[in-house]
Amino acid sequence: MAKILPFKAVRPTRDKVSLVASRSYQTYTQAEREARLDYNPFSFLHIVNPGYKYAREITGTERYTLVRNRYLEFKEDNVFVHDKTPSFYIYKIVDRDHQVFNGIVAAASAEDYENDVIKKHEDTIEYRERIFKDYLKTVGFNAEPVLLTYPDNKVISTIIAKAQKERAEFEFTTTYRDTHYLWKLDDPNLIEVVKNEFEKMSTIYIADGHHRSASSYLLYQDEKNNNPDHKGDESYNQFMTFLIPESELRIHEFNRLVKDLNGLTKEEFLIELDTIFRIENRGIMPYKPSKKHHFSMYLDGEFYSLYLRKSLYNFKTSLDALDPQILYNTILKPILGIDDLRNDVRIDYINGKKDIINVKDRIDNGEFAVGFGMVPVDINEMKHIADDGLKMPPKSTFIEPKLRSGVTIYEF
Structure with missing residues (x-):
């Protein structure tokens, strides 16, 4: 009660x-x-x-x-x-x-x-x-x-x-x-x-x-x-x-911005991603994902779509299936070396209510190397995670x- x-x-x-x-x-x-x-x-x-x-x-x-x-x-x-x-x-x-x-x-x-x-x-x-x-x-x-x-x-x-x-x-x-x-x-x-x-x-x-x-x-x-x-x-x-x-x-979602590629070249980084995602180069036109487990990426002047490979849809908890957690588990931590999402100075966030061009501008001016976007968390995901006693990554929602x-x- x-x-x-x-x-x-x-x-x-x-x-x-x-x-x-x-x-x-x-x-x-x-x-x-x-x-x-x-x-x-x-x-x-x-x-x-x-x-x-x-x-x-x-x-x-x-x-x-x-x-x-x-x-x-x-x-x-x-x-x-x-x-x-x-x-x-x-x-x-x-x-x-x-x-x-x-x-x-x-x-x-x-x-x-x-x-x-x-x-x-x-x-x-x-x-x-x-x-x-x-x-x-x-x-x-x-x-x-x-x-x-x-x-x-x-x-x-x-x-x-x-x-x-x-x-x-x-x-x-x-x-x-x-x-x-x-x-x-x-x-x-x-x-x-x-x-x-x-x-x-x-x-x-x-x-x-x-x-x-x-x-x-x-x-x-x-x-x-x-x-x-x-x-x-x-x-x-x-x-x-x-x-x-x-x-x-x-x-609304929070987009992620990372300052560098953790010592990788652009080509090495894309090859690392290829193991986990189906990647499509979307060119210079702004791109935003429209489905769960699909992500956008802006890198070196171009937009990409990243589709999590369906063979990796083996989620054990409600948190595992959350897109901000997927991004952390597959890219931010293992490839880009971002372990502490709250305190690592290499990562920043822009709420998704702002235009995707804000992400593009901050990368084009050299402040960051790569940016990621996703669809917003929905109310049922938020409730399931709370009911399960789990916690979302920081900056998962702009409410x-x-x-x-x-x-x-x-x-x-």
Whole structure:
């Protein structure tokens, strides 16, 4: 049974939400960050980058404390207000490609994470988990929800659709031309219905935010162990999530780029590949694969199609049949010598939502030697791997929607 709860969000006022909301800090170029910090005093970037005020880079515990200070200042200046009643928050995004995402911002249970009711499909890095846990412990809030997905549910969909007939609490369009809407669902009867529908679900799945959820779980463990009066209803027992039905999730692939051929000539490399793949030279016209176990490759100014030989379709686990894992097992590790996909500086990734020409350009300019593409992982593959207790290689999926930070905030 999934335990999904309403909470009292801290939110920007209606007149300032479009100014406060920001993308994740790392997604901005330096020029974009500086423009927003220079000309928008309400941007959430001022909170997460408090050193800008002092014109220097601040890291570690000192930064965490300053983040907390900036956050409190936003509250003191009434940029943020704290809702008085626990609520679910209906959230809708219409992106620039006219794709629509509907879901619920809510609190999920750390115990569900521990007990595998909330399923994971991606490995996390321990030191990153602990760094973010320490960050959360100091700042006392989370401003970016973990993206969870659940089986389509008619009851929940009906409640969402009915709420959306009213005027939205928030409606704003970003410079990316995505339009965001938020409705507050605070009717106690409807809250109980939503809670009960989630309780009928034996599992829900992390789509995006494995490190955030892992860090929230570590925080829960710390706070529970250090609180002799722990009851189980404290705010640290939950973490903020955005729950979206499986049918509305969008999964894109990540293309791989490798800096060199590991000492091989082009001809030697192609001969190595020939043992594993049927290879066709596609020339200079951009090529993208259309089937599972088919890959694209860009090398020395030309595109190639790589079809895994059917004699090698001897998959023993759900992970073995995953295309990012196949690419790792057949090319990246044994031929190109890429063993550590997370930390090897010879490999980089471009999400598949960007045009394949991005891969071509970075190879043509000499930054990389070869690039690989594949079709996206689908939701059933992701679920099977999570159900089997296995983990995908890093950068196997680029998942949408992407929420803005600072629109709803969960305090511990």
